[in-house]
Amino acid sequence: MLLNQATPFFDDEHATDADDLRLLRRVADQDKQALAQLYRAYHGRLARFLNRFTRRPDLIEEVINDTFMVVWQKAGAFRGDARVSTWLMGIAYRVTLRALRDGSFRYQEFAADFEGEAVEPFVDHEQADWIDKGLRKLSPEQRLVMELAYVMGHSLEEIAQITESTVTTVKARMFHARVKLRNVMPMLAGVTGDER
Structure with a gap:
């Protein structure tokens, strides 16, 4: 696990894409505190997004952690063509597709969970x-x-x-x-x- 699960998640703590961009630049400079802040800011949002693919919390956590490993490694490559949130969602989506291909979770499970999810309450x-x-x-x-x-x-x-x-x-x-x-x-x- 990338971060301690006991870490509280405050989705609304970050204010703007400019704040996220500053955090991402700090992550590019290998600032672990900035990575932890970005993780806390996006954990809930990514979990809700990934819940559309599977309802297994262990797989959701694995994909989120893998996503932030990619963020840690690739933060310096962020070009700024999109919002940081869009970039993060794209990474999570690609990590999910890779997990589907690698068999981390079966497509049938993916499709069944995806089809059973209500759009919103x-x-x-x-x-x-x-x-x-x-x-x-x-x-x-x-x-x-x-x-x-x-x-x-x-x-x-x-x-x-x-x-x-x-x-x-x-x-x-x-x-x-x-x-x-x-x-x-x-x-x-x-x-x-x-x-x-």
């Missing part, structure tokens, strides 16, 4: 169930871009950086996801073609 449980059923009809790639955009609030450019794809690919995945949702959501709600 709703007061209306029927609506939440309906939306969740619709999202389960999407491919993992389509669902990921929809959640990154609509739940986590990332721009198309940020999603492209996180997923290491082009903006055109992100737009295509979102387009196909919307078309699929438009076709399946009425059926899931029990609405027939005559009622629409």
Whole structure:
């Protein structure tokens, strides 16, 4: 484990990307305290993101720790083309894909967990169930871009950086996801073609 699990996590402690950039520069200079601050600032956010891939806390912690090992090694290579948060999410995404390829967790587990995750807590449980059923009809790639955009609030450019794809690919995945949702959501709600 990279850091002591007893370390408290304060997601809202960091204020701006400029603060994150200063921390990252200190990490590039091998400042362990700066790495610990960045870890505390992003642990919860990365855990929520990774929970979309698996619900196993041990795997989530492993990926987060591997992510911060990469941050420790590559902080000096950060070009500043994106926000620090986008760069970190991209690293976590790639570490997750590598873990999937290496068999750290099976794809079936990944897909099952990914499909079963509710987008966000709703007061209306029927609506939440309906939306969740619709999202389960999407491919993992389509669902990921929809959640990154609509739940986590990332721009198309940020999603492209996180997923290491082009903006055109992100737009295509979102387009196909919307078309699929438009076709399946009425059926899931029990609405027939005559009622629409």
